[in-house]
Amino acid sequence: MGKSTIYENVLTQINNAADILNLDGQVRELLHEPMRTLTVSIPVKMDDESIHVFKGFRCQHNDVLGPTKGGIRFHPQVCEDEVKALAAWMTFKCSLVGIPYGGAKGGVLVNPKELSRNELEKLSRGFIQAISPIIGPDKDIPAPDVYTDAQVMSWFMDEFSKLKGVNTPGLVTGKPVVLGGSFGRHSATARGVMYITIEAAKAIDLDLNGATVAVQGFGNAGSFSAKFLHEQGCKIVAANDSKGGIYCKDGFNPVDAAKHKEETGSLKGFQGCDDISNEDLLTMDVDILIPAALENQITEDNAENIKARMIIEAANGPTTPEADEILFKREIMIVPDILANAGGVTVSYFEWVQNLANYYWSKDEVDRKLEEIMVEAFEKVYNTHIDMGVNMRVAAFIVAIKRLTEAMKARGWVYNDHKY
């Protein structure tokens, strides 16, 4: 049997929960296919005067709960299947944490590390122009994702505002504070990961003080998760990025490691650490494993060898359905992506609310409100996991699908007499 695609993995996740809910065909049908996917070609005049045409996508999965929401990634491996899957996960993520959004995602096939700043700006402006007919503060609101940041969001917002002749901060989230960004958005995904890790540790009776942690991926989500968990008393013993990994039995300071990465371009060679391969990092004997990179990292090929007591998915889609089953049998707790990394989109929601109101909150207010939402979502999922005897991912999808179904019923998209 060939390996399934990422979107096929999402369908399996939906069906696993839908089967338990005895979900009617209409709801499944609506959740199985995205509403729309726009494919665009973006011509960019490069620094050497040549024209390069980049390919990009914006997929809007489902908008029953509100305007669609989700990041835009710049990555050489972006494809339509991946963007569709990431858009679907956003639908379930937003539903799960109770914010009024549907799910979307975008991507451009590019290695941004190979572009000059000037080329990157042109590509960012070109992409937002190309998708401008289907986005807007009350339609679809982009945000950062893999290899995009506050600077790219600024170009998006500026270009769209010029195009429409209206200053539109609510078009995107993840902007710098000076342009209407929210305090706390930059590190929100990781702050959410921290709140969730605290709750999950309580649930499995793990003392975070001295608990060992391995982090796969050291971008925004990974590096800040390491920082926050270090502040909680955890010992960060391993981390990696696309260029290699570092390991230190006694733990290292993740803030210094991030500084080293910023200065040298990678974690490799960080003082006091040995090299470690990606496979060895994933199967290390640690208390907590945090995948914070890309999809399909924990698979049937390595799930038997995972030694962590719990896995907190800061990345989207790091674990395949086959690996899920193996890990559930082995009683390793996985806190699924749609719960664990929902802090990012939650603070994106706060940012958008502040933009629409033109009234800005303090960092404390943002953090407090984020904690409240994350803890409540964890409790809902954990209780469903215990009450129904299903794994945490199925439980998270059950909670999310119930809310989506209720909204579909209310809108008249599905029959009213349906059980859910």
Ligand code: GLU
């Ligand atoms: N890209 C992030 C995610 O996957 C954030 C999306 C957002 O803030 O809209 O959840």
